[in-house]
Amino acid sequence: MALTLRFTVALAAGLVAVAGHAVPLAYEPTGLAWSAQEVETSATPQALVIAxxxxxxxxxGCRRHCERLDRIFTRLVAEARTQTARSQALPWSLTVVQLPDVDALALPGGQVLVSEAFIDSRALTDEALAFVLAHEMAHSILEHERQALTFARMLLAPQVARSVQDMYVxxxxxxxxxxxxxxxMQQGEFEADELGLLLASAAGFAPDRQLGFIEQECAQPAGPTPVVATxxxxxxxxxxxxLRLPLARRLAAP
Structure with a gap:
């Protein structure tokens, strides 16, 4: 028994934005354990602890990149709301901190956190920053936290009832x-990359320049392999x- 995360762009070769209409790029996950609300409630304290x-x-709070963070996030939210019924209803929000040990993350309920220390350390362009934020938002849209918890539950003894909090412990x-x-977990990152690239492209951010962040990270010396490579x-x-750039370019085309 297995649960496979998936993000396949249906008929990708023919998928384009037509006459300014929004294009749904994401799937609505089905067959998951617990409710979205249960997962959101259990994950929310993480953001509170960081804040x-x-x-x-x-x-x-924001100090140096306020205007462009607001501008970029607003455009991304507009695209995110076109994806699924759930993403349309999520109370999307952006929390900005200065903590040097925080980069960017998103919670299941649509709350995104980013550190200006991270933005400065990577000298992120608007396009690269849009990709980073869209990647995190994609995790929320695709309910990756709930998918991962469901998979983990399937690996444990089925006769024991477990709450979301039990699973985190x-x-x-x-x-x-x-x-x-x-x-x-690794497949979830590939999916968030793909949907993030396409979301940000549909929002008008040049796809090739979005890859600047990943290209920069690739140029850095590879660190030690972690015990668990998420x-x-x-x-x-x-x-x-x-591989997704041709489609992303079509979505970004005026």
């Missing part, structure tokens, strides 16, 4: 479970993204 830590350190302490989830190698991500 509170930033506030205590006087590193909460299990994943914190069960290394073998996390190792078994590696392919699913993300694919950057080179593999870049190769997959380049």
């Amino acid at each position: 509170q830590r930033a506030e205590r350190a006087q590193q909460l 299990e994943m914190d302490f069960n290394l073998s479970l996390l190792k078994a989830m590696e392919p699913v 993300h694919p190698r950057m080179a593999a991500r870049l190769a997959q993204l380049r």
Whole structure:
């Protein structure tokens, strides 16, 4: 028994934006355990912890990139709302911090966090920043957290009832479970890359320049292989993204 995350652009060769109409690019996940609300409620405290830590350190709020973050995020939200019934209803929000150990992340309920320290350290262009934010938003649209939790639940004894919080505790302490989830988590990153690229392209951000962030990361020395590799190698991500550039260019075309 297996759950496979999937993001396939149906009839990709013929998928284009026509006469200014929005193009749905995402699928609506089905057959998942727990409700979206249960997962959102359990994940929300993560953002609160980061925001509170930033506030205590006087590193909460936007200081240097406010105008462009607002402009980019507004355009991305407009596209995100065209994807699925759920993404249309999500209360999308962007929280900005200055913490040097935070880059960008999204929660299942549509809350996106980004650190200006991360933006500065990578010298992100508008296009690269749009890709980073759209990648995180794609995780929320595709309900990757709920998909991963469902897969993890399928690997455990079925006769034991478990809440979402139980699953998070299990994943914190069960290394073998996390190792078994590696392919699913990595596939989720490929999916978020793909949908993120297409979303940002549909929002008008040049696809080729979006790849600047991944290209920059590929140029850095590869670090040690982690015990649990939740993300694919950057080179593999870049190769997959380049395969989607022809479609992304068509979506970005005026």
